[in-house]
Amino acid sequence: MNDLTIRAAERYDETGWQVVPVNGKTLAVKGRTGRTGSTESVMPTGNQNIAIRLPRGVIGIDVDAYGDKPGADTLRRLADKLGPLPETDRSGSREAPSGIYLFRVPEDFESIGELPGIEIIQHHHRYMVVEPSIHPDTGQTYRWETVGETPMWESGPDALPKLPDAWADFLRKTNAVVPQRRSEDATDDFLTGGVPCDEVTRVLDRYNDRTGNGESRYGSMIAAQYRLMKLGEDGHPGVGTAMDTLEGLYLSDVDGERDATGEFNRGLTGLYLIADEPLNDGDPCERDPRILPDRLWNSRDSLRHIRTAAHAQTSSADVVLYSTLARLSSAVHHGVRVVTGVKSPASLNLYVAVVGRTGAGKSSGGSASRDVLGDIANPEYRELGLGSGEGMIEAFMGDVFEETGETTKDGKPKVARVRKQVRHNALFVVDEGHELNKVMERTGSTVAPIMRSAWVGETMGQANARQENSRNLPAGSYALGLIVGYQVNTAAALLTEDEINGGTPQRFLWAWATDPNIPRKRIDHPGELKGHALDGSFFPGNVPPLMHFPDDLKDQMWEYQWKRATSEESEENPLDAHSNLMRAKVAALLALLEGRYDVNHEDWELSGIIWDTSCAVRDFVHAEAIETAKREKERASAERIREAERTALATTNIGAKNKQLAKALTKKVEDSGGIGSSELRKTLHSKKRPLFADAIEYAETQGWVSVDENGFITPVK
Known part of the structure; x- marks a missing residue:
């Protein structure tokens, strides 16, 4: 036990706080907590941490806002419903908003125990580990984050701010009214009816994955409950059915080790207390997924x-x-x-x-x-x-003048302009x-x-031989x-x-x-x-x-x-x-x-x-x-087909003309008894002359005429 821990424990006791020792976060003594426990302090020994048991008339709002714990969102929801909390000292080993916030309440006040991501610490329920204790899991030191220069706890419980009436009325156990849970035909609260959508069933899959990987069954269940509530608020169908399924999975996983039904229902009660009315703007499963x-x-x-x-x-x-x-x-x-x-x-x-x-x-x-x-x-x-890849690099570059290591004749250092990174x-x-x-x-x-x-x-870039032309940005710069x-x-x-x-x-x-x-x-x-x-x-x-x-x-x-x-x-x-x-x-x-x-x-x-x-x-x-x-491929294909059709049609038309011309030319060859190609071509009108070669070829293939190697055309008898 170091002197710092001893002095801190004595100071807590002197200012009206009951000290109890804890091993890590686990209570190390009996008979000092609960409704009937003694209110006398017990000092820590060895490597024990310090915890304090809150007196009657003080509560601690313990917010867990790390990992997937929803304490921050719950705190925001309550502030929207009930108004902001006054500033007060916070104790914890993690960054805000995680931590325990202390407030004064009437001595006979008794609060509900928990909300999603939030637990209420009271005289008869739990205790709080405090500075300079060490968190057993993270190794972080518990510390006070104070509103003023002097911590409120040093002036005793009476120095704490009063819990606002709206918050007190909401948290008071006798005032908490929770609707009867329904699993069928739930249409006016977050336990929506209908067949679970994919978003809803994924919550159950995630619960099974987490517990299957050895994660906390209770933490996984609470996270799944909270996620289902948010989906129900958004209007997703089947949340009521999924909640029933989740309960069955959780009870099966715990399998009689503890009061799993009570744990599940307390979590559900907290959801009812903070949930907003479901949105009424259509089926969220049919929303535009691009938005x-x-x-x-x-x-x-x-x-x-x-x-x-x-x-x-x-x-x-x-x-x-x-x-x-x-x-x-x-x-x-x-x-x-x-x-x-x-x-x-x-x-x-x-x-x-x-x-x-x-x-x-x-x-x-x-x-x-x-x-x-x-x-x-x-x-x-x-x-x-952005105009180029080099431009992306150049945006970080600039000209600077650096000493070269040489000197001028009068002994002054020489400088040269260098291109290098000047911004990040x-x-x-x-x-x-x-x-x-x-x-x-x-x-x-x-x-x-x-x-x-x-x-x-x-x-990015590369270093050139000439420094003034270098564009090089090192990784991470x-x-x-x-x-x-x-x-x-x-x-x-x-x-x-x-x-x-x-x-x-x-x-x-x-x-x-x-x-x-x-x-x-x-x-x-x-x-x-x-x-x-x-x-x-x-x-x-x-x-x-x-x-x-x-x-x-x-x-x-x-x-x-x-x-x-x-x-x-x-x-x-x-x-x-x-x-x-x-x-x-x-x-x-x-x-x-x-x-x-x-x-x-x-x-x-x-x-x-x-x-x-x-x-x-x-x-x-x-x-x-x-x-x-x-569509472009189909258009191009259709265009090719149309072009082929046009070509085929043109070919068909040209073929008919060639046939007629071939017959006419054959008649001329027969009448002359034989004629040269050039002479025969000249007998045609100028518009038909481009068709001459095809027509003679057609006549030859039909066996009407014969063309020798010199182009002389004779009739075939």
Whole structure:
């Protein structure tokens, strides 16, 4: 036991908090918790951690917002329903919003126990591990995040803010009213009726996959319940049936080890308390798959902000989001990488192909993303067009003067102009994709291979013998984004067999420029998005971070790559070859939009929605290209047939004329007894002379005349 832990435990006890020792997070003593436990402190010994048991009149709202735990979303939903919570001190070993938030309540107050991703710590229920304890799983130190300079706990429980009345009424156990659960004919709550759609059944498949891989059965069940609730809110059919199926699976998996029915029903009770009414805007399974669904936009404040900003400018929300991610990828510190557990840490460089009909707002949607992020403070950042592969490299270059190591006659150092990298951030915007197509089609063009290298952050260019002509960007020395506007027919140039084999279209997110959800009435712009992570001062020690995925997602990506590397499985669609890497980039950028440098399960889930929607746009363009090529082939074939018919008809007509002319010429040969070809030809009208050779050939093949080697024609008797 170190002195710091001893002093901390004594300080908690002196300021009115009951101390209890824990091994890791497990209570190390008996008779000190629950409704009848003693309120006397017990000091930790050895390597034990410190926990405190809350007094009556204090509750802790314990939010789990890491991995796929939905505590942050539940907290947001409750704030929307009940109003914001007052600022208070937070204790935890993870980044906010995870942690325990303390509030004063009446001494006789008793709360419900749990909500999705949130548990309520009370005098009789649980305890909280506190600073300077060490989390047994992550090795992170528990710490207090205080509102003021002095931690509230040091002034005792009375210093805590009061839980607002609306929250107290909602959480009070005696007030919690939960509708009777129904599994059939559920039409007015999230347990929707009908046959489960594919989206709903995939939740059950995911539960089976997780438990089959040894993940927590309880955690997998809670995650599946929550996902089903969100699908029910979106109006997907069959959620009631799927929830019943999930219960059966969970009870079978636990198989009497504990009160599985009680665990399942408590989770369901929490869903009822936070769920919104299902949307009533048609079957979500029949929505346009090229447009991002409402469940993505409603999942986070940052995404709702971007959608509102887009609609305030009558722009496609999808285009503005994708463009914002590309802009973010180009403006973030070039050293930021995401660790997927597969190969080297990946760059965040992102490309977006905005596809739409003429007048669909492809360019305006991209420019609207500027108003979302505001001015980029990075002085090295540039935004420019793209004319060639070398131009992409040149955007990062500049002239500098460096000492050569030599001196002038008067002893001053000689300097020479050198071409080298002078910046690290650039966004390339091409309003008309057909211009980029022209560049790519030029003989010897390097734009496509350079684009492919830049997407993964590899070395670009080459070092020339003359330094002033060198264009070389080392791997990892730059951050960039690319936004290209296409019409449907011009976007097809990215989807040719050569480009697919080269890997170009696989490196693009595809956005549909039409947005049927733009409101009819004008709405106000919400202003710049706050809280995103573009400021380099966020880096501890000014060192850009490596962004990590949770270990289970790293394992998932490793398994995916292993199967393909060992030929265990092959990619069914070559256009999906970079799906995991693309999703990793998008997930990391979504985390940065939230001001986080760690990637969680929700980021990954949302990246999957974006990927699926992007694929729908890409596949639509590809299908249109194939159909257009098919129609062109059919048109060309029909034209060839028509030409053949015209030729056959002409041949038929010419043959009849030749036959008549051959008979006439034969008569002349017979009358003359023999005649030379030139002389016989001259007997014809000038218009018929071009037919002479064919007519004589026809007469000869019919055995009417004979032509010798000198061209003399005689009749055949």
